[in-house]
Amino acid sequence: MKFALRAGIGVLAAGAAVFALAPAASAAPTDINYDCQADTPLGAQSAALTQTVDASAPATVAPGGALDVVVDPAPSTVPTEVSGYEVKEVKGFTLKVPVPANSTLTGVDLTGGSGLGDTPPAWSESGGVVTVTWDGPMPGGSTFEIPTVTAHLTAGASGSIDSGLYGTSYDDPGLTFTTVVSTFLGDISAPTSCFPNPNPVLTSTAIG
Incomplete structure (x- = not known):
């Protein structure tokens, strides 16, 4: 997983990571481009964050069948500076991912990981x-x-299970x-x- 941050003068945003429902049929690496906005004493500052993910999922699943979608991110590095300002630390991460349509979430496993602080990562689900x-x-x-991240899903009766990311605006990140x-x-x-x-769309699994 490749991590990069492109920032303009005065931008005080840095560091992040992407969670992707993603083993079976592999897809080509996908660049995820995030629009970001930092709230600073200098006013709102814009930044762009790009992360590459290798997502994969079963090509097909039977109606009502179980499937796991998984992503194993590579190590990344927190920037030391942004626009000439020293980055002391990045903290308080919250990352949201919708449960794919035509599926039901039965659980999520978070395994491994390092350098994320003393408190282990946790997950919760609400409203899909x-x-x-x-x-x-x-x-x-x-x-x-x-x-x-391993997401355990149960397929619905028909259609496809398309995994993606959450967020539509700075107010709905x-x-x-x-x-x-x-x-x-x-x-x-x-x-x-x-x-x-x-x-x-990161992965697509046909039900049938």
Whole structure:
């Protein structure tokens, strides 16, 4: 999984990771482009975050059948600076993923992972949306690895099971986190909201 952040002058957002329902039939790597906005004392600042994921899922599943979708992210590194500002740490991650249509979620396993802070990542589900959280902090320049995520699903009666990401706007984000940076004003915490734009279909499983 490749991690990159493109930021303009004054942007105080940095660091993030993408959770993708994703083994069986492999797809080509997909670049996920997030639009991000950081709330700072200098005003709202925009940033773009790109992450590459290798997603895969069974090509077919029987009606009512069980399937697992999995992603195993590679290690990434928190930037040491953004627009000339030192990144001290990134913390308070919340990542949302919708349960695919025509399926029912029966559980999620989070295994492995490193460099995410003292509190292990956790997940919850509400209203058909899975939320994965981890507190951090992750210091600037540190290497981290998101846990392998296994989503257990039960197929519906017909149609297809298409996995994707959550988020439509800064007010309805799929990814949030807080970046702490050192500036001439002192340490500044910049809450950041992101959404995938565009929001691609990562995997598709036909029921039948």
